[in-house]
Amino acid sequence: MTFIVVAVIAFHIALITRKYRSGFSAVAAIAFLGLITTGVLSWGVFVADTEGRIIFFYGSIGREVFYTLMAGWYSLDILSSVKIIRNHIEYREFNKRNKT
Secondary structure (H helix, E strand, O other), X not given: XXXXXXXXXXXXXXXXXXXXXXHHHHHHHHHHHHHHHHHHHHHHHHHHHHHXXXXXXXEEEOHHHHHHHHHHHHHHHHHHHHHHHHHHHHHHHHHHHOOO
């Protein structure tokens, strides 16, 4: 589980720092971030309903803590989406100015 969390964080950082040439690639990256977060939320709700607690980093957390973590994760997705959109806009403006 720990490896998966680290991999998701690394992938998240890679998406934020990437240059987006087309609007489609920026929208696809934002949608992918949302899908990953929603998948984790769905998994956590299922586990919390069946077992009552979620095993996270070799410890167990309750539903309230999990929902708080997910709210934070969604807020980071929103901030990341803003950064992805800004990267795309900066890329377009830079290419528009330097077009020969």
